[in-house]
Amino acid sequence: MNHPLWTPLHDRLHRTLKQRRLLKQGQSVLVAVSGGQDSLCLLKLLVDLQPKWNWQLAIGHCDHRWRNDSQSNAEFVGELARSWQVPFHLKTADQVPASEATARSWRYNCFETIAHSENYTAVITGHTASDRAETLLYNLMRGSGADGLQALRWERSLSPQIALIRPLLGTTRTETAQFCHDSDLQIWEDSTNQDLTYTRNRIRQQLLPYLHTHFNSQAEQHLAQTAELLTADVEYLETIASHLREQAISPDRLSLKRSQIQSAPLALQRRVIRQFLQHSLTFSPNFEQIEKVVALIAAPQRSRTDPLTGGAIAQVQGDWIVIKI
Numbered sequence: 001m002n003h004p005l006w007t008p009l010h011d012r013l014h015r016t017l018k019q020r021r022l023l024k025q026g027q028s029v030l031v032a033v034s035g036g037q038d039s040l041c042l043l044k045l046l047v048d049l050q051p052k053w054n055w056q057l058a059i060g061h062c063d064h065r066w067r068n069d070s071q072s073n074a075e076f077v078g079e080l081a082r083s084w085q086v087p088f089h090l091k092t093a094d095q096v097p098a099s100e101a102t103a104r105s106w107r108y109n110c111f112e113t114i115a116h117s118e119n120y121t122a123v124i125t126g127h128t129a130s131d132r133a134e135t136l137l138y139n140l141m142r143g144s145g146a147d148g149l150q151a152l153r154w155e156r157s158l159s160p161q162i163a164l165i166r167p168l169l170g171t172t173r174t175e176t177a178q179f180c181h182d183s184d185l186q187i188w189e190d191s192t193n194q195d196l197t198y199t200r201n202r203i204r205q206q207l208l209p210y211l212h213t214h215f216n217s218q219a220e221q222h223l224a225q226t227a228e229l230l231t232a233d234v235e236y237l238e239t240i241a242s243h244l245r246e247q248a249i250s251p252d253r254l255s256l257k258r259s260q261i262q263s264a265p266l267a268l269q270r271r272v273i274r275q276f277l278q279h280s281l282t283f284s285p286n287f288e289q290i291e292k293v294v295a296l297i298a299a300p301q302r303s304r305t306d307p308l309t310g311g312a313i314a315q316v317q318g319d320w321i322v323i324k325i
Contacts, residue, residue: 034061133221169224293321
């Protein structure tokens with residue numbers, strides 16, 4: 001690689017990592033690289049910043065065998081790793097994942113497995129502000145609450161030892177494309193990105209450009225900004241709800257004391273009930289299920305819900321909402 005040219009994107013990433021404390025000096029880092037513009041932009045920036053941070057960088061690539069050219073894609077990333085002298089780890093799926101969601105879950109499991117076996121403490125992905133805007137729109141149309149609308153976060157845990165970090169959430173896809181062009185980086189074009197049978201591709205190729213042209217030229221940035229604001233709100237409300245749930249829950253974790261949460265605002269009651277159901281039944285309840293259990297907070301004795309997921313019901317017994325499995 002040539003001597004890096006310091007750009008505004010280098011400066012932004014450097015400041016973001018420091019201000020948000022996303023990475024530490026000397027940390028062992030696995031960079032998820034698909035070969036597309038966002039991951040290549042991220043990799044180039046991190047390689048250029050490495051002398052300032054003294055990271056131990058490596059590249060991870062997961063071949064889900066979804067496309068006919070997926071092996072060629074993996075070889076492309078492997079050759080890039082060799083030419084840039086960065087350690088390379090490849091995982092190939094034994095079976096082709098059945099859906100986009102399955103593939104995504106498999107990919108994260110692969111990165112976690114690699115990180116565990118090779119002692120990397122962070123997995124870095126190239127998600128951008130554009131991905132954040134798309135995710136917000138996608139979840140909004142599925143009826144998600146604030147939790148779903150802020151789903152892409154700067155950092156979350158893959159495991160107790162490994163953090164998943166997305167340092168480009170303040171950068172748009174237009175900016176990563178320009179950076180790759182200016183840096184003369186060869187990009188692997190994923191043919192599935194043009195496939196409009198996928199909802200996310202229709203949002204990316206059709207909906208966001210339409211909003212940009214006909215409503216607001218800054219729509220993408222403003223949607224990403226909304227997700228950032230919601231993140232702080234959700235973190236605060238989740239913390240308050242968790243404290244309230246712990247005050248109200250029984251020792252066996254299957255009952256909730258109604259008088260403890262009766263005077264709480266509805267927003268907190270809903271969160272307490274969702275957390276309660278998630279922890280006691282280990283499933284994510286939908287809006288209708290949460291509302292049925294919230295109604296029991298002020299319901300008469302022996303009121304009960306219809307069967308929830310798995311056949312469990314929630315029932316009023318005195319001052320308690322009791323889960324019957």
